[in-house]
Amino acid sequence: MSMKIERLVKMANDISAFFDADPDKTIAAEGVKNHISRSWELRMRQAIIDHLKNHDGEGLSPLAKTAVSQIIV
């Protein structure tokens, strides 16, 4: 899916901003990963994973990067 990656990056960062409140960053990353896995359409998940792989997740917050790296499609 060629959905604009900037939008997906923003969505991932917004999700991360919520879960980032948890002082335990392992739990926070798990929260982000689960949220994306359970609510994003397959092509969107694949696109953000590809963005992390191919562009080092440019624009993603540190927590979002950690979470995206754990997503399995």
Added chain:
Amino acid sequence: MSMNKEKDFGTPASAATEMVNLEIDGFKVTVPAGTSVMRAAASIGIDIPKLCATDSIEPFGSCRLCVVQIEGGRGLPASCTTPVFEGMKAVTQNKQLAEVRRGVMELYISDHPLDCLTCSANGDCELQDMAGAVGLREVRYHPIETHLDAKKDTSNPYFSFDPSKCIVCSRCVRACEETQGTFALTIDGRGFDSKVSPGQNEDFLSSECVSCGACVQACPTATLMENNVIENGQPEHAIVTTCAYCGVGCSFRAEMKGEQVIRMVPNKDGKANHGHSCVKGRFAFGYATHKDRITKPMIRTSIQDAWKEVSWEEAITYAASEMKRIQAKYGKDSVGGLTSSRCTNEEAYLVQKLIRAGFGNNNVDTCARVCHSPTGYGLKQTFGESSGTQDFDSVMKSDVILVIGANPTDGHPVFGSQMKKRLRQGANLIVVDPREIDLVKTPHVQADYHLKLRPSTNVALINALAHVIVSEGLVDEDFVNARCEVASFNKWRTFIADERHSPEATEEITGVPAADMRAAARLYATAKNGAIYYGLGVTEHSQGSTMVIGIANLAMATGNLGRDGVGVNPLRGQNNVQGSCDMGSFPHELPGYRHVSDPETHDLFEKTWGAKLSINPGLRIPNMFDAALDNTFMGLYCEGEDIAQSDPDITHVHAALRAMECVIVQDIFLNETAKFAHVFLPGASFLEKDGTFTNAERRISPVRKTMRPLAGYADWEVTQMLSNALGYPMNYSHPSEIMAEIASLMPTFAGVSYAKIDELGSIQWPCYDEASTGTPIMHTEEFLRDNGKGLFMLTEFVATQERVNGKFPLILTTGRILAHYNVGAQTRRTENNVWHSEDILEIHPHDAEDRGINDGDWVGIKSRVGETVLHALVSERVQPGVVYTTFHFPESGANVITTDSSDWATNCPEYKVTAVQVTKVTQSSEWQQGYRAFTENQLDLLAQASNV
């Protein structure tokens, strides 16, 4: 079928549990203490004559027609104002009583036009009935002065006021006060000069009257009468159904002549509305037979082409072939659809079933995406179920009511009236809203605190309230320990106790004085029963879900859950938005809010539906638009929604719709979305089909057919035809069969059936088994999460990225108005335009003065994504720096300005926060000019439909 007139017991029922025994005319009767003699008599079938009494309002004792004799008592007391007592012996009829009543009637009739045969109330006039009941045979008085020449007031488009027929019983005045709570009517003058007067001798239209119809309903004569009855005569049968407007879901008697609706009368037995109504449900039903209705299926290849009227078979075959073609060309996931919150549960269920089983993907979404999707997410996470916790009647037990981002008197007027009734009884009120909504100060109601926060700072405010509760020892520790996950609470307690969440630290962010936040928090936390009601002012933010979670945290921390008078209550926007969500309209959830990947649920649905189902979440509405612009989402089946008007950043939406190869719109009108469509399937209004709606209190209510569908089919039948043409068979013969399937698949609906709905009138889910009568209040023993415990979650405030700056220095926020409903497709086609014929921009005097703007000026409103032009209204209801408008008229282009900023969890748009600049202009915007040209062109193409 018959009229089945509702019995009038004369006075309201007593809520007392203590019972009293008495005798009336020698018959023994047992009634609750506090019951009037009149009601006690009516309960055993003895109808004491009456005029000023009716059971929707408190007794008044003025007409003297209902006098009775009480053994051992003095005189002839009015039975309406005389409560029963143990051992009472009452006589309702003897010679003396008959003479008194006849004398009273004689006086009334001496100043009443004797035009019964041509009177609009003929056949439905209590005065006429009472004259008969008391045996009036002559009128000896012929007064020199009468009111027979009093001038009729026809200013209101829906009802007329004929004072020549008024008996000054004050029922209308009392209904306006007690039932509606507007206090628009009064008795002006004294003695002979006494007359019913709207406001200060104004006509009805110019007065404070909100046209709820309570006065018309209460009037015993033809004084206040529906114009429809005046024009068409009395109805001859009635069918009980449910209103198709807001999430209150009022029960109505559709009073009919053949297939013509004469009037919609609020049903006294309706458990959501108790015989009350608003201007929309009561009067604004004319859209259903409006000339704009499209009743023939139409197709076209391109949106530049003229429409072509075709047979149902041709339209359905074409639509199915297009969807199959697109899937063959672009892949299985290149199509999807939208269910409608204006359609029934059964219809929403069928549309999502067609998409999941027929299209083979989960690309289904619904309008809750743009309103209460954060409610679904937030309450599911914290409480375990995506719904409000209470029934509406719970508010009558509340001691402190916290209203956040909701405007009940405009958006949910019938519940607003019930809330005002409780407030007049003495409950405290806290309003959290950037704007001064009516509830802040209305007759006999004054908010204790109006926390006038800056738009987008909800979470900072809710955190501040929670901080006060935690730091001042106001937590209900017993509730938290017994009912919630203690580890999550402890983590939350540490988080929220941090000084950065204190009122003093957040004052700068919210703009609300810290002292007010502290006082409001204490008031809510120390209430015996504290209840929270909220609306789209909570959800339509980038932190909408966070705020819902914050509200849930607050209620759990204070133990305000699980009983009457408390709770977390989302005021749902559309009539069936709760129902459409329940029915599996979200792309990640099957019916009953169960995730598409949940193995047990997935297997159950695959087996029942006999189709291979995807375990992957589908596209949300905004994702569909993005995908369309990428040429990967090319076909949409849109039932009963108008995304081309309602969704944010409309220019983007329109571009996406233009990019699609097949847009199928099923609607009653050529709405905005239909202008981009290739197939038009005519829909049926709520009056033309059977089904159910589920309101904001989870109440499943019947929708019953009052007339045949104008286009020949109910919407569920159209979906079924489309599904069959797609190759996925559906063979339902009645919506009750669809409900039976729903009940077999959704545990919370397991005990729901049409037979039970007919028996009980309505059912609040969860309704787990055949014996259950539903659940008015949820989470009474434990929460519906797997472990039964409530979950506290951390709610850090994150400032919106939609920020003001020098170029866009004002915040635009949007809302609704009483007279109109959402995109206005229905109400704009009624006389409601009399009250509100265009969307206007409210701007504070300071901001207006800075820009040289006066009332009525054309002003341009420009955001980062677009510009539109509206008339200005200079008003102190908005605070400096904030402007406000409604979004009921497509030509206003409110969503030309709103951006794609959205809630982090659900992508619910941030409608409530758009940075804008406002300037005085002299002409409409470029977008508006383009819109007008496009619309004219589309209407031309429609006009050619029958000629092609």
